[in-house]
Amino acid sequence: MSKTVPVGVSARHIHLTQEHIEALFGEGYQLTEFKPLSQPGQFAANETVAVIGSKGQFDKVRILGPARKASQVEISRTDSFAIGVKAPVRESGNIEGTPGVKVKGPKGEIELEQGVIVAARHIHFHTSDAEKWGIADQQMLKVRVGGDRGVVFENVIARVSDSFALDMHIDTDEGNAAGVNTGDNAEIIE
Amino acid sequence: MSKTVPVGVSARHIHLTQEHIEALFGEGYQLTEFKPLSQPGQFAANETVAVIGSKGQFDKVRILGPARKASQVEISRTDSFAIGVKAPVRESGNIEGTPGVKVKGPKGEIELEQGVIVAARHIHFHTSDAEKWGIADQQMLKVRVGGDRGVVFENVIARVSDSFALDMHIDTDEGNAAGVNTGDNAEIIE
Numbered sequence: 001m002s003k004t005v006p007v008g009v010s011a012r013h014i015h016l017t018q019e020h021i022e023a024l025f026g027e028g029y030q031l032t033e034f035k036p037l038s039q040p041g042q043f044a045a046n047e048t049v050a051v052i053g054s055k056g057q058f059d060k061v062r063i064l065g066p067a068r069k070a071s072q073v074e075i076s077r078t079d080s081f082a083i084g085v086k087a088p089v090r091e092s093g094n095i096e097g098t099p100g101v102k103v104k105g106p107k108g109e110i111e112l113e114q115g116v117i118v119a120a121r122h123i124h125f126h127t128s129d130a131e132k133w134g135i136a137d138q139q140m141l142k143v144r145v146g147g148d149r150g151v152v153f154e155n156v157i158a159r160v161s162d163s164f165a166l167d168m169h170i171d172t173d174e175g176n177a178a179g180v181n182t183g184d185n186a187e188i189i190e
Numbered sequence: 191m192s193k194t195v196p197v198g199v200s201a202r203h204i205h206l207t208q209e210h211i212e213a214l215f216g217e218g219y220q221l222t223e224f225k226p227l228s229q230p231g232q233f234a235a236n237e238t239v240a241v242i243g244s245k246g247q248f249d250k251v252r253i254l255g256p257a258r259k260a261s262q263v264e265i266s267r268t269d270s271f272a273i274g275v276k277a278p279v280r281e282s283g284n285i286e287g288t289p290g291v292k293v294k295g296p297k298g299e300i301e302l303e304q305g306v307i308v309a310a311r312h313i314h315f316h317t318s319d320a321e322k323w324g325i326a327d328q329q330m331l332k333v334r335v336g337g338d339r340g341v342v343f344e345n346v347i348a349r350v351s352d353s354f355a356l357d358m359h360i361d362t363d364e365g366n367a368a369g370v371n372t373g374d375n376a377e378i379i380e
Contacts, residue, residue: 151344152344154342174367176266177367179267
């Protein structure tokens with residue numbers, strides 16, 4: 001049985017706590033939705049911030065909502081060299097011991113003490129997809145993507161939940177290395 | 191028999207004709223060597239130029255010498271989005287129909303009519319390496335690189351010559367997607 005999964009290529013982005021949103025945009029500020037993301041309830045916000053490292057900065061980094069319990073910046077390894085922040089490859093939420101960065105909004109700036117990561121590639125499975133294909137939460141998969149520039153990604157983390165929609169998340173380095181765009185298909189091969 | 195190859199991660203760079211070198215740096219100008227490259231006779235020059243696209247520019251793009259018969263700009267797919275030049279994946283030297291770009295040096299600027307590519311990943315084999323491993327010129331290989339972020343690159347082009355030294359060339363997107371650096375090893379698996 002062919003195990004085909006849509007690909008989403010994530011550009012650099014930031015998740016913020018409500019406290020940090022207010023520090024950057026003003027007291028009581030609420031994010032506004034630009035467009036929904038593939039995972040139910042998640043959205044790209046209209047709001048952007050500047051992310052400032054020791055060697056450079058990105059001026060318009062998209063905030064993804066809703067507000068989270070911990071702020072987190074997700075950049076590519078290419079980005080990490082460009083701004084001079086040595087972000088490790090981590091699963092989302094696992095930010096202990098990761099580097100911080102300065103973040104600037106229209107009404108203020110904050111110094112994150114930690115939270116800059118290169119997101120580990122992963123696939124979101126709804127529980128029903130995972131059961132159908134015999135895949136367990138946190139299982140490591142091999143996944144093929146792309147055409148002439150095709151690559152097989154090893155160690156793709158399976159994340160299974162009733163609140164997830166089937167989608168493979170890779171970053172821009174991974175998408176560009178494979179020559180794929182959001183909406184292309186991936187094939188789980190092992 | 192294990193087929194291990196050193197990896198070289200190529201950052202964006204440019205090859206220029208002697209005519210273009212003189213248009214950018216002045217009449218009679220000769221490139222000067224900054225450091226040798228893995229392929230015999232090839233070198234990174236001290237000289238850099240600006241490469242200017244419709245959406246952005248790179249200010250210090252390294253020239254690789256010696257002068258060539260045709261000028262060629264090699265960028266990553268990430269770079270191509272950043273400066274707004276739709277560079278196709280091509281083998282070095284195969285630039286027919288590729289987009290051009292503006293190039294600026296200290297003494298002048300030129301408008302390349304074509305020559306901007308995303309270099310197709312490839313391995314240089316000395317003829318003796320290729321014979322030992324039974325690999326033919328232009329053969330397509332599958333090659334594994336990386337640790338936790340490991341990937342298998344498909345369609346890696348074998349290039350065989352008595353004038354080559356064994357080395358796998360990938361670009362920064364590919365190196366970063368796999369979490370590898372110049373000097374790491376790759377394994378030919380098929």
